[in-house]
Structures are given as structure tokens and as C-alpha cells.
Amino acid sequence: MPKFVFLWTDFILWLVVAGVAFYIWRVRHNARARANWSHVLRDGPAMCAAVVLAVFITIALLDSVHFRPRLPAIEGAAANAPVAYATRTMSIFDALMSHAIESREKTYSTPLSYWSFQKETQVVNGGEVRGNPRLAHGGSHLTDPAREWESDVAARSVAGLLAGLVAGMLIAVAFAALRGDVGRSIKQFVRGNTEIPWRPILITIIVMAMIIGWLAALWPYYHPFGTDRTGNDVLYQALKSIRTAVVIGSLATIATLPLAIVLGILAGYFKGWVDDGIQYFYTVLSSIPPILLVAAFVLLINVYIDQNADVFETGVERAEFRLFLLCLILGVTGWATLCRLLRAETLKIAELDYVQAAHAFGVSKWRVMARHILPNVMHLVLIVSVLDFSALVLYEAVLSYVGVGVDPNSSSFGSMINLARSEMSRDPVVWWNLATAFTFMLALVLAANFFADAVREAFDPRARVFRPRRLLKEAA
Amino acid sequence: MGAYILRRAAYAVLILIGVNLLTFTLFFAVNSPDNIARLNIGGKRVSADAIEKWKAERGYDKPLWFNHDADGADKIKQTIFYDRSLRLFTLDFGTSDSGRQIRHEIGTRIVASLALAGPMLLLTVLVGITFSLLLVFFRASYLDFWGTVLCVVMMSISSLFYIIMAQWFFGKTLKLVPLSGFVPGLDLLKFLALPIIVGIVFQLGSEARLFRAMLLEESNKDYVRTARSKGLSEAVVLFRHVLRNTWLPVLTHVSALLPYAFLGSIVFESFFGIPGLGTYVIEAINGQDFAIVHVMVFLGSLLYILAYLGTDIAYTFVDPRVRLA
Numbered sequence: 001m002p003k004f005v006f007l008w009t010d011f012i013l014w015l016v017v018a019g020v021a022f023y024i025w026r027v028r029h030n031a032r033a034r035a036n037w038s039h040v041l042r043d044g045p046a047m048c049a050a051v052v053l054a055v056f057i058t059i060a061l062l063d064s065v066h067f068r069p070r071l072p073a074i075e076g077a078a079a080n081a082p083v084a085y086a087t088r089t090m091s092i093f094d095a096l097m098s099h100a101i102e103s104r105e106k107t108y109s110t111p112l113s114y115w116s117f118q119k120e121t122q123v124v125n126g127g128e129v130r131g132n133p134r135l136a137h138g139g140s141h142l143t144d145p146a147r148e149w150e151s152d153v154a155a156r157s158v159a160g161l162l163a164g165l166v167a168g169m170l171i172a173v174a175f176a177a178l179r180g181d182v183g184r185s186i187k188q189f190v191r192g193n194t195e196i197p198w199r200p201i202l203i204t205i206i207v208m209a210m211i212i213g214w215l216a217a218l219w220p221y222y223h224p225f226g227t228d229r230t231g232n233d234v235l236y237q238a239l240k241s242i243r244t245a246v247v248i249g250s251l252a253t254i255a256t257l258p259l260a261i262v263l264g265i266l267a268g269y270f271k272g273w274v275d276d277g278i279q280y281f282y283t284v285l286s287s288i289p290p291i292l293l294v295a296a297f298v299l300l301i302n303v304y305i306d307q308n309a310d311v312f313e314t315g316v317e318r319a320e321f322r323l324f325l326l327c328l329i330l331g332v333t334g335w336a337t338l339c340r341l342l343r344a345e346t347l348k349i350a351e352l353d354y355v356q357a358a359h360a361f362g363v364s365k366w367r368v369m370a371r372h373i374l375p376n377v378m379h380l381v382l383i384v385s386v387l388d389f390s391a392l393v394l395y396e397a398v399l400s401y402v403g404v405g406v407d408p409n410s411s412s413f414g415s416m417i418n419l420a421r422s423e424m425s426r427d428p429v430v431w432w433n434l435a436t437a438f439t440f441m442l443a444l445v446l447a448a449n450f451f452a453d454a455v456r457e458a459f460d461p462r463a464r465v466f467r468p469r470r471l472l473k474e475a476a
Numbered sequence: 477m478g479a480y481i482l483r484r485a486a487y488a489v490l491i492l493i494g495v496n497l498l499t500f501t502l503f504f505a506v507n508s509p510d511n512i513a514r515l516n517i518g519g520k521r522v523s524a525d526a527i528e529k530w531k532a533e534r535g536y537d538k539p540l541w542f543n544h545d546a547d548g549a550d551k552i553k554q555t556i557f558y559d560r561s562l563r564l565f566t567l568d569f570g571t572s573d574s575g576r577q578i579r580h581e582i583g584t585r586i587v588a589s590l591a592l593a594g595p596m597l598l599l600t601v602l603v604g605i606t607f608s609l610l611l612v613f614f615r616a617s618y619l620d621f622w623g624t625v626l627c628v629v630m631m632s633i634s635s636l637f638y639i640i641m642a643q644w645f646f647g648k649t650l651k652l653v654p655l656s657g658f659v660p661g662l663d664l665l666k667f668l669a670l671p672i673i674v675g676i677v678f679q680l681g682s683e684a685r686l687f688r689a690m691l692l693e694e695s696n697k698d699y700v701r702t703a704r705s706k707g708l709s710e711a712v713v714l715f716r717h718v719l720r721n722t723w724l725p726v727l728t729h730v731s732a733l734l735p736y737a738f739l740g741s742i743v744f745e746s747f748f749g750i751p752g753l754g755t756y757v758i759e760a761i762n763g764q765d766f767a768i769v770h771v772m773v774f775l776g777s778l779l780y781i782l783a784y785l786g787t788d789i790a791y792t793f794v795d796p797r798v799r800l801a
Contacts, residue, residue: 284494287784289776291742295761296502296769390632397634398743403762417636421747424644425655438637445632453628 046454114139164213255331268346630681
């Protein structure tokens, strides 16, 4: 039995998952919320984005259960000897990807290549030859790489893509079976005349399955996206970065909520000096340039971690603690916008008849705030939260660049881009690091943005945008 | 109107005091000078003497808030609070932890920052409005739809990518502009062209989308319907009626952008090697120089508050309702 490591970031991330599950359960019993969400469900781009997001979040969650594997007992040790655990903390995801961690090269190599990027002097048949040595792991199964490489990569790619295609099709058929009549459902899927946009959703699933299949077929034998300066697999780094991005995006958003909701409603409800005080408080906070405020707090964390270095048993624990505090800081410094919105909305709602009626019935002030005002401003909280997610993922990269972001030892998109900066000025250019970070980050942020737009559109009718296709469909 | 501006100004001063107290407490009270000294000298086993010496050299050996041993006004003056906080109000920024005059540094660097940030802000707003006008003029068409999608894609790309790719393509491959650096005089244009263009492109997505929403919100109002119903052409409605009334929210938005602009788009300055306030901040953060960071926070919020005050005054010219209030 490995020793599970408790990390605050993991804990809260899973708490968020539980919260979302609870929310979904609640929505099922609430006609109004169900109507709004069904609007999201009927939005093609949003549902495609949701599929992509689901894949990313699954990876992030797999990477959020940390443990220290048990070391094999020393031979001849006493039966009651204490169990030793590895000093390295790893996650389930690491355990699944152990192949990628172990197949570490010496330095850079281009995607899918079998030779190292840097020339080295080798001894061949007694004479010294300067050339690119072969990689220790990438393409090491080939005996004559110059001849075999092309056909090997092609064969594996085709096999992987086909396997992905079949898997995707099977998922599609499974969805069709869930709807009842399989044949009719498939016909509807293909024609695209279903209420929920199944056609784009299934196309996205099939494409994702093909990408995953392609990577799964090549990864055991090659480095599909090359290796970085220290020879680590770039694809693995990118997948690890997903978790950092998701943690920052979700935790920092969650961290803004308590202050924003409580203070926003209090200010809007009580008005008078309470309002003045809270307004003053958030004006002070928001008049400090955000990057400087975050930097200020992070400098304080550095001091704290520097002094309490012994508290953390492993490097991962220290890095995770830092990440957790960074999220808290982003929360503490970023609640002003939402607070301002909630205050304005509460000011409006507090004058409405049903609130007045509640007062007349003698409902206490706190109960009015909790039962009558809070539920009616939650749509704002939801909209701002989903919009913040993508902004925070982008913000992380900038913070890491400035030097106040995540721990330098943990992988994140920000640190990948930072390294890429010097790599782009090399000759020949080392482009795959940047390209990989770019692809993954764009996919994540774009998906989050499309999803957020749909949520905003569903919950805030004023934000509905024009869709030519939908109009055509309605006209037809 | 005078009373209104005076009231806003008084509130601004109050905010500034709040910022100052907050950051001072954070930097020098929560985080004791001993810690700063230890961090700066480095290592865990720093002798107490070394810490005392470091503190004495930089004036951190005084009491934090109140000096009981001094007489008269010195009770207040001989404190870290006076040195590091109250003096900022007279724009006396003191010396950094590495012993250099902060005010001198800021004086020389602010020119570079303004040369980059001023044109960047102005052009960003102009290009953003032009693009959003295009979208709104052809609203409810495929151009509008795909233009909006393009905006979403553009705002989903990190600013760092734009910079790295632009430097690589225009600087390294095409050799059109120098990669980075800063020289005074006319040649400056060559150095500033790329960062400004990248700055515009990177913000275009979010700006154009925002301005588009503002324009659409305005064009749904009754007076616009009246204008259309009396037979005005779409161009006249858009440019004479809608655009004019959109300036107000645009102004609010620009004033919110101002502090970022003044503080130098930190990332841009550091990538393009422009010796402005942004690079100064990054150096201070990496060098753990709390004195500089504290001053920059103060300066940043000062500029922010001045910008807000400026907006308030500008409002009185743009919007008669405010003038009469």
C-alpha cells in the first residue's frame, strides 16, 4: 500500500468536483436553472468545447491524487522493520506515464526523431566521427533507422488513428444505444437534426479519440513532441502543465468567491456606512496594479517558505504549497470585480417587491440575504467564474515569466514558454517546445472561452450573439 | 462642478493613504526587516551581527511605527514608517536596498515607459474601435460572426506567444527590426515599432469584442430606432448617433487601462529590452528588493488614482448630466 500524500491543492480540486456534482444534482430539480443549462446543451460550439475540457480535466484529476510508492523491503531485513517510502511524490498520472518519465534522453531531440539534436563526437570503428548520436529511447527499436523509420512511423500512425477512429465510433454507437432505437439515432446523428447537437459533439469525440490513439501508438517508441533541454519528454511536460493550469484557473476563482459574495451582498443590502466601508476597501485593493500586488504577496511567501523549509518532506509538497498559496493570493487580490457587480445587483434586488414582502412578514435580515438575495445573484457568480477561468490560465504564464508564478520545479505552460524564449533564438530553431505549449494552451483556453460564452449567453440574455446558422434553421 | 471634483479628489487622497498603509503593513510589519535582511544576505545561518549591519546601513534598525527614545517630532520621524511610507507623499522615494536613489531611477526610466505605453494605448483603442465598428456595421452577417470568432481565438492566445513569434519572425527571420533594445532619437521608432504592433494585435481580440458589445448595447436604444425610422442611412446612424454615445463607456474602459499602460506593460518592456519602469519592477522582484516594490506599488496606485480623477473630470465635459450634478 503506498502512502497517500495529502495536498491542499488536490483536496480543494476534488472538493470542487464534488461541488459541481452537487450543483448538477440541484439543477435537475430546479426548472429555471434547467432551462438555462439546456440552452448551453443545445449550443454546438459549447458542447464541443465541453468535450475537450472534459478530456483536459480528466487528465488534471488523474494528476491530482498523490502518493509515495512503497519501496521494496530490503532482503534479510527484520519482519517488523519500518516500511520505507520513496522520497519522490508521484500521482496516478505519473504512475500511468512511468514510461515517459523513464525514457529520458540526454538533451534536445526533434519530434518523433531517433537521433539527438546535438552533435557529439563518437567513436565508430576506432575512428572519431562527429555526428548526431542515436537516442537512448526514441526509436531505439529500429535496427536500421534510416531505412525503417519512415515506414515504422507511418504504420504506427495509421494503426493509432484507426484504433482511435474505431473507439470514437463505438462511443457514438453507445450514445445512440442510450437513446433507444440505434439505427434511427445514428441516422439522426448523421443528418444533424437532433435537439442536442450530437453531430458536432460526436465528431469532436472521434477527433479527440483519434489524436489520443495516434499518441498512444507512437509514445511507447518515440517522443511524439520531442524532448526538452534536459531530455524530458515534451508531451509529458505539457500534460503535467494541464493540471497546474486547471488548479490555478479553478482554485483562484473559488478563492475570490467568499469575499466577493459576502461583502458584495452586505454592501448592497445594508447601504450606508457598511457600503462606504466595503467600497473603500475594494477601491484601495483594485487601485494597486494587480501584478504588483500579486508580486508583493509572493515575495512574502518566499520569505515564509525560506524560513520553514523543513516542514515539507518532498519537493512536490513544497511546490504544491506554493501553488496553493498563489491561488489564495489571486483570490484575495481579485475579488473586487465580482464584488462590485454583486453590490450593484443587490442594490437593485433589495428594492424589489418580494424582498419588501419578506421584510413585511418579519423575515430576519440575514435570512432575506441568504434566501432571497443570494440565489438571485448566483447567475452573476457563475458567469464571472467561468469567464475568469481562462483569464487566469493566461495570467499564470505572465506571472511565471515575471518570476512570481508557480514553483520553478513544477511544470506549467508559463515555465515552458519561458524556456522556449531562448530556444527560439538558437540556430537551428528549437520550436517544438513552444509549439506544444501553444497547442495545448490554446486548446484549453479556447475551449474554456467558448464554454464560458455559452454559459454567459444562457444566463444573461443581453449577451446573446447573432448566429446566422440558427436563424437560417429557424427560417427553414 | 467644482465641488464634485473636489469631493473626488479628497476621496482619491483617502484611497492613496489606504494603499500606503496596506502595503507598508504587508512589506515591513508582517514581513519583519530581519526577514528581509536574511533573505537578501542569503543562506539560513546568517549571523545576528550581519543582519544588524545590513539593517543599519539601510535604516531598517529604527522602530517600526513609533520611536519612544526620540524627542518631539522625531518620535514620528525616526521610524521606518516615516522613512518608507510618509515620505512617499512628498515624492521622496528614498534609496533602494541596494543603495541607489529610487527617484533618480524612476525619473530616467519613466520616459522609456511612456514612449512605449502612450502610443500603444492610443493605437490599441483606435484599432479596436475601428474593428468593432466594422463588425457592427455588418452586424448579423457572416463577417460579424467570423469576426467575433476570430476575436475569441485571438484572446485565447497568451501574450507571450505573440511576442516570441513576432520577435522570431520579424526580428530574426526577416530582420526587419532589431530584436530588442532602446536608443534615444529617431531610431527609437525602429525599436518601438514591433512591441507596439504586437501590443495592439494581442489586445485586439478582447478590446474589439468589448467595444462591439458596447456599440450593440447602444444601438438597441430607442433614439437609434427613431433615427432609423426617420430614414437616416445606417452609416449616419452608426457614426453620428451610436458612436458618439459610446464614447462614455469607452472612456471608462480606457481609464481602467491607464495604470497598466503607465506601469509599462511589464512583459513587453522586459521582452523587448526597453529600460522602463516595467523592467525595473521585474529586477526588483527578482532581487527581492522590497523598498523598490513598495515604491512602485505606491506609484502605480498614484497613477491609477490620477487617471480616475482625470476620467471623472473628463466625464464632466462629455456628459452634461454629471456637470449639473
